[in-house]
Amino acid sequence: GVKIATIGGGSSYTPELMEGFIKRYDELPVREIWLVDIEAGREKVEIVGAMAQRMWDASPYDVKVHITLDREEALKDADFVTTQFRVGLLEARIKDERIPAYYGMLGQETNGAGGMFKAFRTVPIILEIVEDMKRLCPDAWLINFANPSGMVTEAVVRYGKWDKVIGLCNVPVMAQMIEPELLGKEADELIYKFAGLNHFHWHKVTDLKGKDVTMDIVEKMYAGDETGMPKNIHDIPFPREILEQMKMIPCGYHHYYYQEEETLAHALEEYKTIGTRAQQVKQTETELFELYKDPNLDYKPEQLGQRGGAYYSDAACESIASIYANKNTQLVVSTKNDGAVPDLPADCVVEVSAYIGGQGARNVAFGELPVAERGWLQVMKAMELLTIEAAVTGDYDTALQAFTINPMVRSGKTAQRIMDELFIAHKDHLPNF
Numbered sequence: 001g002v003k004i005a006t007i008g009g010g011s012s013y014t015p016e017l018m019e020g021f022i023k024r025y026d027e028l029p030v031r032e033i034w035l036v037d038i039e040a041g042r043e044k045v046e047i048v049g050a051m052a053q054r055m056w057d058a059s060p061y062d063v064k065v066h067i068t069l070d071r072e073e074a075l076k077d078a079d080f081v082t083t084q085f086r087v088g089l090l091e092a093r094i095k096d097e098r099i100p101a102y103y104g105m106l107g108q109e110t111n112g113a114g115g116m117f118k119a120f121r122t123v124p125i126i127l128e129i130v131e132d133m134k135r136l137c138p139d140a141w142l143i144n145f146a147n148p149s150g151m152v153t154e155a156v157v158r159y160g161k162w163d164k165v166i167g168l169c170n171v172p173v174m175a176q177m178i179e180p181e182l183l184g185k186e187a188d189e190l191i192y193k194f195a196g197l198n199h200f201h202w203h204k205v206t207d208l209k210g211k212d213v214t215m216d217i218v219e220k221m222y223a224g225d226e227t228g229m230p231k232n233i234h235d236i237p238f239p240r241e242i243l244e245q246m247k248m249i250p251c252g253y254h255h256y257y258y259q260e261e262e263t264l265a266h267a268l269e270e271y272k273t274i275g276t277r278a279q280q281v282k283q284t285e286t287e288l289f290e291l292y293k294d295p296n297l298d299y300k301p302e303q304l305g306q307r308g309g310a311y312y313s314d315a316a317c318e319s320i321a322s323i324y325a326n327k328n329t330q331l332v333v334s335t336k337n338d339g340a341v342p343d344l345p346a347d348c349v350v351e352v353s354a355y356i357g358g359q360g361a362r363n364v365a366f367g368e369l370p371v372a373e374r375g376w377l378q379v380m381k382a383m384e385l386l387t388i389e390a391a392v393t394g395d396y397d398t399a400l401q402a403f404t405i406n407p408m409v410r411s412g413k414t415a416q417r418i419m420d421e422l423f424i425a426h427k428d429h430l431p432n433f
């Protein structure tokens with residue numbers, strides 16, 4: 001049987017993950033699941049762990065859910081390691097969001113100043129996990145969900161020297177779920193090609209005859225139809241001229257870049273009234289854990305759909321099943337480029353369509369991007385590389401370079417002040433600096 005170790009097991013997403021494994025049991029015979037957390041998450045992992053066990057007990061399958069604060073015990077001989085931890089929990093995210101906003105800049109989980117600090121906190125931990133894996137489960141695959149997912153995956157490959165890794169996001173899953181509906185088609189009647197970086201990708205779609213239907217989907221988006229946008233992103237129409245020109249569909253996070261003025265104004269207004277996204281989801285999380293405490297609840301409650309990461313298990317469990325059973329399913333993953341996106345170096349991590357099988361990801365070549373998108377992409381990858389390097393070395397000047405090149409940070413002395421304040425606010429979680 002298959003042994004799964006899940007780091008950050010106390011996440012409220014754990015029932016989503018269980019549901020995904022239960023659905024796929026026939027092709028992925030899971031035997032044991034180890035939910036790993038830390039002292040700060042003890043109560044959470046105990047509550048959601050008991051809930052996870054009830055889900056299995058209500059299924060026809062005999063699977064044991066172990067709860068532990070001992071990562072080594074969980075990693076020993078694991079077949080798959082999934083990562084869904086949040087260093088500093090939602091309190092740290094509130095700081096990422098509020099401190100830049102105080103100075104009129106974007107604070108967001110994976111973008112701008114906040115996203116870079118989430119990387120600073122997360123990269124050292126993922127590299128510790130990789131070192132443990134080298135000793136305890138050298139044949140295992142690492143399936144990363146911890147944000148910023150693309151940067152965390154890049155750190156695993158570049159600094160951890162570990163290639164058996166797949167980085168995931170639910171954004172492409174949601175797009176591929178909703179768009180066929182817009183065209184009145186089934187999912188298997190469309191062919192998708194994604195390319196870019198995590199939370200910074202574009203995609204194109206053709207039908208089975210090879211006819212490009214990307215702009216037909218775009219038309220539906222402007223007709224006001226549901227676009228498959230995650231709950232945490234403010235959904236406004238993209239500037240139409242830009243989409244007409246590039247003939248690709250951007251991801252929701254592109255709103256921050258193509259419409260910085262509008263999205264930033266909206267975010268800052270929300271911070272003043274209903275609070276930042278982290279403050280909002282704290283409430284959702286509290287409600288979810290109240291539900292999870294109910295000894296009669298043995299299925300994923302629908303309230304989990306309020307979180308931005310809905311459908312995460314469709315990516316995570318399908319990747320694992322595809323590797324395990326060599327299914328060669330096409331998914332969108334963060335993985336080593338290897339030429340799929342020729343506008344970026346071959347050895348860096350990109351988010352692309354790929355066939356996932358026993359050997360990992362075989363990327364679908366996307367080809368060169370239009371001039372504007374190439375420019376964005378190269379700047380964003382440079383920002384990511386600087387951020388990861390700073391996270392590993394603890395070098396202040398490199399961190400400042402990352403801040404300065406990030407399009408969501410207005411460069412200058414205010415940017416440096418934001419960075420300095422974030423260093424102080426997060427000092428307990430930044431051992432390298």
Ligand code: NAD
Pocket residue numbers: 007008009010011012013036037038040041042044045084085086087088089090109125144145146147148149168169170171308309312
């Ligand atoms: P959360 O705040 O519930 O944290 C999950 C758990 O991680 C907590 O129980 C916490 O105690 C634990 N943790 C913290 N540090 C740890 C460590 N060193 N080792 C083990 N466990 C540790 O987080 P959440 O809101 O459920 O989100 C979990 C993660 O998934 C975050 O990093 C979030 O950004 C990410 N996420 C990714 C996507 C995606 O598309 N890739 C979508 C949603 C969420």
Ligand code: G6P
Pocket residue numbers: 109110147169170171230231232277278281306307308309310
């Ligand atoms: C999105 C993304 C995640 C993101 C999350 C936020 O869909 O894919 O990477 O960080 O959802 O969700 P939340 O509910 O925590 O704001």
Ligand code: MN
Pocket residue numbers: 149168169170171199
């Ligand atoms: Mn994501």
